[in-house]
Amino acid sequence: MAISNKVIITCAVTGAIHTPSMSPHLPVSPEEIAEAAIGAAEAGAAIVHLHARDPITGKPDQTPEGFEPFLKVVKQRSDCVINITTGGAPWMKVEERIKPAAVYKPEVASLNMGSFNFGLFPMLDRFKEFKHDWEREALESSRDLIFRNTFKDIEYALRSLGEAETRFEFECYDTGHLYNLHYFLQRGLVKPPLFIQTVFGILGGIGPHPEDVLHMKRTADRLFGDQYKWSVLGAGRNQMPIAAMAAAMGGNVRVGLEDSLWIGPGQLAKTNAQQVSRARQIIEGLGLEIATAQEAREILALKG
Numbered sequence: 001m002a003i004s005n006k007v008i009i010t011c012a013v014t015g016a017i018h019t020p021s022m023s024p025h026l027p028v029s030p031e032e033i034a035e036a037a038i039g040a041a042e043a044g045a046a047i048v049h050l051h052a053r054d055p056i057t058g059k060p061d062q063t064p065e066g067f068e069p070f071l072k073v074v075k076q077r078s079d080c081v082i083n084i085t086t087g088g089a090p091w092m093k094v095e096e097r098i099k100p101a102a103v104y105k106p107e108v109a110s111l112n113m114g115s116f117n118f119g120l121f122p123m124l125d126r127f128k129e130f131k132h133d134w135e136r137e138a139l140e141s142s143r144d145l146i147f148r149n150t151f152k153d154i155e156y157a158l159r160s161l162g163e164a165e166t167r168f169e170f171e172c173y174d175t176g177h178l179y180n181l182h183y184f185l186q187r188g189l190v191k192p193p194l195f196i197q198t199v200f201g202i203l204g205g206i207g208p209h210p211e212d213v214l215h216m217k218r219t220a221d222r223l224f225g226d227q228y229k230w231s232v233l234g235a236g237r238n239q240m241p242i243a244a245m246a247a248a249m250g251g252n253v254r255v256g257l258e259d260s261l262w263i264g265p266g267q268l269a270k271t272n273a274q275q276v277s278r279a280r281q282i283i284e285g286l287g288l289e290i291a292t293a294q295e296a297r298e299i300l301a302l303k304g
């Protein structure tokens with residue numbers, strides 16, 4: 001199979017949205033995050049998307065120091081592509097959010113392509129008991145939360161990280177975010193191939209319906225033609241259905257406990273690798289092949 005047709009699996013191992021009380025399987029400590037990333041890579045993920053947390057409370061930690069312990073171990077034990085978050089947690093300021101990527105100069109960093117309401121509070125219907133106060137506070141305060149990513153913030157991140165040849169996973173939660181990316185392409189602030197991660201099913205962004213997936217794909221095709229590599233992530237129970245749809249349409253996929261705690265209806269995933277294996281089964285079931293980390297580097301023109 002031509003390398004360009006191979007499917008890149010990204011695994012987002014812990015994130016900042018889900019909290020420790022929601023699942024005993026959510027990686028929190030640096031050791032757990034490192035093992036989760038390495039396990040995901042061994043299961044077939046070419047790229048691992050990483051956030052850091054306070055080892056005790058699990059609260060999102062966006063200090064470079066928070067990333068150091070697990071980055072070292074992942075680099076020692078795996079050749080997977082490392083993607084460091086610049087989203088951090090949606091209540092953080094952009095200056096704080098881009099620091100780890102600015103320090104570690106990864107091959108890939110996430111970049112959120114617009115400001116929007118980031119509704120986490122619906123998870124309060126599902127999860128009632130919390131060990132730590134910050135968990136409930138984070139969900140409740142999201143009723144009045146804007147995930148800020150202004151044109152100035154985005155340009156600041158592009159200029160700060162672009163110098164180190166870090167390339168981006170452009171998180172697009174709605175159609176307007178694709179147009180924002182197109183604006184930066186026209187200004188020459190981003191270079192093809194653009195790795196576009198279309199995000200479905202987060203309250204405040206576009207929904208998880210097949211029509212929404214088609215709409216984002218058609219819009220990206222019209223705006224970027226062959227200058228982009230399409231990837232999808234579905235939040236929560238939408239993760240695997242959206243991965244299957246996109247793989248069948250020639251897209252790449254993102255899974256991981258950052259985006260969904262589940263492996264089936266009411267069934268918590270025990271590991272990130274479990275979700276990677278499930279996505280791989282779906283992809284290979286379609287007669288497709290997954291890309292290795294080296295192939296992903298070639299497809300996405302990464303610095304290696």
Ligand SMILES: C[C@H](N)CC(=O)CC(=O)O
Pocket residue numbers: 012015017085086087088110111112171199202258259
């Ligand atoms: C929906 C995901 N949490 C998107 C994300 O991963 C954002 C980031 O880290 O920059």
Ligand SMILES: [Zn+2]
Pocket residue numbers: 012015016049051085087088110258
């Ligand atoms: Zn993330």
